[in-house]
Amino acid sequence: MPVRILIADDNSFIREGMKIILSSYSDFEVVATVENGAEAVEYCLAHEVDIALLDIRMPVMNGVEATRSIAEKTKTKPFILTTFDDDEYILDAIQAGARGYLLKNNEPDRIRDAIRSVVAEHRVFQDVVLDKLKTTLTQSPGAAPSTAEKPASSSIPAEETASPASVKADSDSKIDRSLFTERELEVMALIARGLSNKEISKKLYISEGTVANYITSVLNKTALEHRTQIAIYYLTGSLRSEDE
Structure with a gap:
């Protein structure tokens, strides 16, 4: 057909x-x-x-x-x-x-x-x-250098476990939410909105290094390579995109 x-x-x-x-x-x-x-x-x-x-x-x-x-x-x-x-x-x-x-x-x-x-x-x-x-995702106002995505340490400190009410992961997102912690989902949601590491750290009241650690954790769980792919994954639920 x-x-x-x-x-x-x-x-x-x-x-x-x-x-x-x-x-x-x-x-x-x-x-x-x-x-x-x-x-x-x-x-x-x-x-x-x-x-x-x-x-x-x-x-x-x-x-x-x-x-x-x-x-x-x-x-x-x-x-x-x-x-x-x-x-x-x-x-x-x-x-x-x-x-x-x-x-x-x-x-x-x-x-x-x-x-x-x-x-x-x-x-x-x-x-x-x-x-x-x-x-769009990396050059927004106040964007941190790309090297900021490298983890400051191998662990994620338990900083400010309570999230601001204004920062919530989109419940309509098509991703498998069970793979991620609530904080990882919040970071992914903010990346998808185009926020830099610096802006995310201010939103969530955590350090930029901690934001980088969360991003690294998401990359490891999904086998993605950079924050642009995280944004596309969060918005579409797809772990791969064909550009050919």
Whole structure:
């Protein structure tokens, strides 16, 4: 059975052009083209769609809002295909449930391969998108040097066990919460919000070294390599992302 694809874009030229391109692949079937996020959600609720290709800026309902509704209410995999690589859009889209984020300036074969990867249960984020996300998470005001992630010691001191009421791990997060302590979950949640080690230490009333130790503990438990991957994991529940 071919992959059933919906295309949502308020530019009719792009909609029809993308339809022609994707329809040229024998394993793809473009089942609908719509001009806004609300129409995309409505169609996915009423029909079986494998992939919803969504632009970010659309009237009535934008791509991020459509992604959230489609991810929550249907089995369709939302995939952002846009000209916008602004940091705020990337983070919002991933948090909303986007399974992929590519820019429209990619070659058709790259878009084709990305769609196939998402169908195969991978997540696909373009290199430039991952770089911008990493910048967002590591270059926020007051960001500590990357070396701060190295543990100051091999143990995690029991500092300030009571957490501020304003800092709580997101109960809707898709990760396996049983793997982590409550403090680790709080640190992960703040990383996903783009806070630096210094900012996290102020939020939780612990030292930056202790924050680094919690991050190291999370990395060890998940086999992830850096805080950007922690953020993506916390937001999506996925321990791997395909950027090819």
